[in-house]
Structure formats: structure tokens, C-alpha cells
Amino acid sequence: xxxxxxxxxxxxxxxxxxxxxxxxxxxxxxxxxxxxxxxxxxxxxxxxxxxxxxxxxxxxxxxxxxxxxxxxxxxxxxxxxxxxxxxxxxxxxxxxxxxxxxxxxxxxxxxxxxxxxxxxxxxxxxxxxxxxxxxxxxxxxxxxxxxxxxxxxxxxxxxxxxxxxxxxxxxxxxxxxxxxxxxxxxxxxxxxxxxxxxxxxxxxxxxxxxxxxx
Numbered sequence: 607x608x609x610x611x612x613x614x615x616x617x618x619x620x621x622x623x624x625x626x627x628x629x630x631x632x633x634x635x636x637x638x639x640x641x642x643x644x645x646x647x648x649x650x651x652x653x654x655x656x657x658x659x660x661x662x663x664x665x666x667x668x669x670x671x672x673x674x675x676x677x678x679x680x681x682x683x684x685x686x687x688x689x690x691x692x693x694x695x696x697x698x699x700x701x702x703x704x705x706x707x708x709x710x711x712x713x714x715x716x717x718x719x720x721x722x723x724x725x726x727x728x729x730x731x732x733x734x735x736x737x738x739x740x741x742x743x744x745x746x747x748x749x750x751x752x753x754x755x756x757x758x759x760x761x762x763x764x765x766x767x768x769x770x771x772x773x774x775x776x777x778x779x780x781x782x783x784x785x786x787x788x789x790x791x792x793x794x795x796x797x798x799x800x801x802x803x804x805x806x807x808x809x810x811x812x813x814x815x816x817x818x819x820x
Contacts, residue, residue: 655667
């Protein structure tokens with residue numbers, strides 16, 4: 607496979623299959639903007655297309671014999687162009703093939719099989735706030751971290767999407783960048799950027815770690 611490297615202010619680079627060289631890919635936008643574009647995240651869907659979250663918007667790249675054809679999300683999948691999405695920040699492909707799109711205005715989910723875009727208004731239990739991270743645990747549940755004055759961590763089943771709040775980690779700031787991950791024991795690790803890191807064990811419902819980050 608190829609390596610995809612999103613950058614802070616220098617666009618997107620992709621390797622050849624042998625991973626011996628890289629080429630820079632251009633977005634279908636103003637050339638002046640392309641050179642300084644920040645690419646936040648990349649994910650692949652079940653059809654082999656690559657989804658690109660950037661400050662210029664959401665794009666989909668399709669590989670062909672000439673290289674890569676990159677189109678805006680709405681043009682590529684035929685979604686209604688009048689849906690306000692905000693700036694995409696994080697992407698995740700779940701076990702059912704759906705694309706989870708975390709944006710500055712909430713969570714969107716694209717059902718590849720049904721070619722349907724689910725908007726934040728259709729997702730119960732999750733605030734329409736800036737989405738900072740999307741991960742899955744060892745049981746297949748989807749976890750989302752967001753900017754919020756109250757609860758910042760939520761989870762749901764990917765089959766029946768209805769979010770529940772998770773309030774067992776005392777995150778000190780409503781806005782610090784939040785990153786989530788799960789280890790092999792399905793313990794939740796949460797990092798509040800520049801502040802603290804937390805560890806939560808579901809087996810005995812304990813917060814086993816809370817430590818400052820240098």
C-alpha cells in the first residue's frame with residue numbers, strides 16, 4: 607500500500623506503492639491556497655477511495671491509471687451541495703464501512719452502501735460542537751471527543767447510532783485538544799493536549815491514572 611502524509615500548511619503527499627518516493631497531490635481549488643493547505647486526516651472507504659479532511663474542505667481521491675483524481679466531497683459522491691458541514695478535522699471508517707466525519711460544526715456520517723449523508727441533527731445524544739477525535743474500542747463501540755463545556759467524551763454502537771455520555775474522566779478544559787485511544791485490555795486513554803493524560807479501566811470502573819503532561 608501507499609503512505610499518505612498530511613501536512614501543516616504544505617498540502618498532501620502520497621508515496622508510490624514501493625514507498626521509495628513521494629509526490630505532492632493538488633486539490634481542485636485556488637493554487638495559492640493549495641500550497642499552504644493543512645491536511646488533518648485521511649481514511650480509505652470500502653470502495654478504495656481516499657477521503658481527505660483539510661482546511662479547504664472535504665475531498666475524495668480516486669486512483670486511476672494517470673494517478674489520483676481529487677474532487678470535492680459533494681461532487682464525488684453526489685451529496686447535496688447545500689449541506690453546511692464546517693471544516694473537517696478527523697475521519698474514521700468503521701467496521702460497517704461508514705465514514706465518520708468530525709467537523710467544526712459536529713459529526714457527519716456517510717453511509718457508503720446507501721450513499722446517504724447523516725447530519726448532526728439526525729444523530730441523537732451528541733452536541734453539535736467541534737469534533738476532535740473518533741476512535742473505536744475493543745468491543746467495536748465508537749468513541750468521540752469534542753469541545754464542550756460539559757461532557758466531552760461520548761460513545762455509541764456503530765449499528766444503532768445513539769450516543770451516551772462518558773463522565774468518568776475529569777477533563778480540566780472544555781477546549782484543549784482531546785485525543786482518545788484504547789489499549790489491548792480495552793482501557794481508555796485520554797490526553798488533553800498540553801495539560802494532563804488519563805487512564806480508565808472498565809473492568810473495575812477506576813481512573814487508574816491522572817498525570818500532568820510536560
